[in-house]
Amino acid sequence: MGGNDGDRGLLRLSGLAALVGLVSSVLTVVFLVTVQGVTEFLNGDLKRGLLPSDLFWIFTIGLALACGLIVGLLIKRYGENSGLGHAQREFDETGKIDHRHLPDIIGTSFVSLLSGASVGPEGALSDLTGGVGTYISERLRLSKEDLKIIVFAAIAGCFGGFFSSPVVGVVVSLEYMFIKKLDYYRLIVPALVAAAVGYAGFYLLLGTSLSFTFSFPGYDAPRMIDLFYAFLLGLLGAGLGIIHMLLMRGSGKGLAMFRSRPVQRALLGAAVFGCIGVLLPLSLYSGQSSLQSLLTTFKQEGALVLLALVAAKMVTMSISFGSGYKGGPIFPLLFIGGTFGMAVSLLLPFIPEGVCILVLMSSFICAIWPIPLSVALFLGLAVQPALVPVIVIGSVMGYIVSSAVKARMAEKTAAGPAQ
Structure with missing residues (x-):
């Protein structure tokens, strides 16, 4: 019964x-x-x-x-x-x-x-x-x-x-x-x-099952060496993620002084990301459509422009959340990690473009937001099956490295008052 x-x-x-x-x-x-x-x-x-x-x-x-x-x-x-x-x-x-x-x-x-x-x-x-x-x-x-x-x-x-x-x-x-x-x-x-x-x-x-699509570079010949590259790139993406995490925390603390003045805080944030957006229009909004645009033009943009976009997006995202704007973090993080991957692929042309972009995208986002399985599944559905292993490596590396750093930071914070 x-x-x-x-x-x-x-x-x-x-x-x-x-x-x-x-x-x-x-x-x-x-x-x-x-x-x-x-x-x-x-x-x-x-x-x-x-x-x-x-x-x-x-x-x-x-x-x-x-x-x-x-x-x-x-x-x-x-x-x-x-x-x-x-x-x-x-x-x-x-x-x-x-x-x-x-x-x-x-x-x-x-x-x-x-x-x-x-x-x-x-x-x-x-x-x-x-x-x-x-x-x-x-x-x-x-x-x-x-x-x-x-x-x-x-x-x-x-x-x-x-x-x-x-x-x-x-x-x-x-x-x-x-x-x-x-x-x-x-x-x-x-x-x-x-x-x-x-x-x-x-x-x-x-009339479609998709609200967005990403067309990543092809990957014709899987190689064992690419798994090693994925490991190293995962560390690199996790490192950038930790820098971004500290930037997010810093901007949040810096703008906390305006918490009782939300209008001034929001206007300050708007002035910052608005001015940056004038110089680098792709840094505006969630990055969902901008990422797809870059995937088709990044070779013409050049590594320096792409790295400038990464820095700009990290600043605008930190300022946006710190100054009270409401939304989710996933697509801005995908844009930062993906754009960084495009820049690295231009600087290290011996690594396949798809490996660079997808590993750095997955490791970066998982270093900030603990969703490694979601990222592996979501990106895995958008690429050729041969690229799934490197996405998994990137996701796991970002999550593990970031978790270890966060645990260490928590230990130092807890030990601070006692010292």
Whole structure:
């Protein structure tokens, strides 16, 4: 009897997960299409209608400052209800995402994405779908444990379509939300159902299963030496990741003095990334479309320009998050790691381009954000099978080296007061 009751309970949760997966896919598509449409209008018809091409820089800075003003005012009015790690901590502590703050969270995230700040859409999407999943679960008066399962399924439904694979969507959700303890089948099976429905909904609504595509260089002849190169490049990517992590922390601490003045803080951030964006336009926004553009033109750009873009993006991302702009870190990190890989491939032409780019991309992002399995799966689906081993090496190297450095830094911090 107990087994039958458990099966019926799992079947009921899976049916509800299918529903929230469908809702999540619709919300995800509406949000992404709206952001893309408004962004294209602002930087296309509106900009060309207001200014001649030699004065477009005024529009870039003006748009950043206008959006910065709105972001600052929203934070001043409603408070800091989102940000890096906020949803993860809330879900870990309560098993849900508070839907009462969704209007101001989505509003702040939407304007942040329009501003040119180096933030991605996945942060807003996890808040949006997780909050709606919480609302549906509370209306149905689910138990605390079942509520957590459905909220997780709602996020998996979003990522299943967004990352173009139900399996990748579930794995990304697990790592992105920092899930440490789980009732495996009771959590995973409904999430897979939701992710599959979300994937199908994405395809039906957009006519494609993908919200983005990356075309990486080919890799015709796998060689054992490339595994050794991947190991060394993984160390290099992890090192850059540690530098970026320190830069993020430093900018956060430096801008903390403006925490009680969110409008001034947001305007300061807008002035910085707006001015950098005038000099290096590819440093603006999440980097999602810019990365694909660079993958086709990086040989013409040259290593120095690419390294300048890496430095610029590291600064704009650190300033964006430090000054209160809301969004996710994945796509800015992919841009930094991928661009660094392109530069290194030009400097070290004896290493295959695909190996350089993918290893440095995967190791860099995993040094900052602990999602090695997600990165290996996501990038692995976008490349030839022969490149998957080097992606895995890069992901693992970035994660291990960064974890060791973070542990050492934590030990020094803990030992500091005692000394």
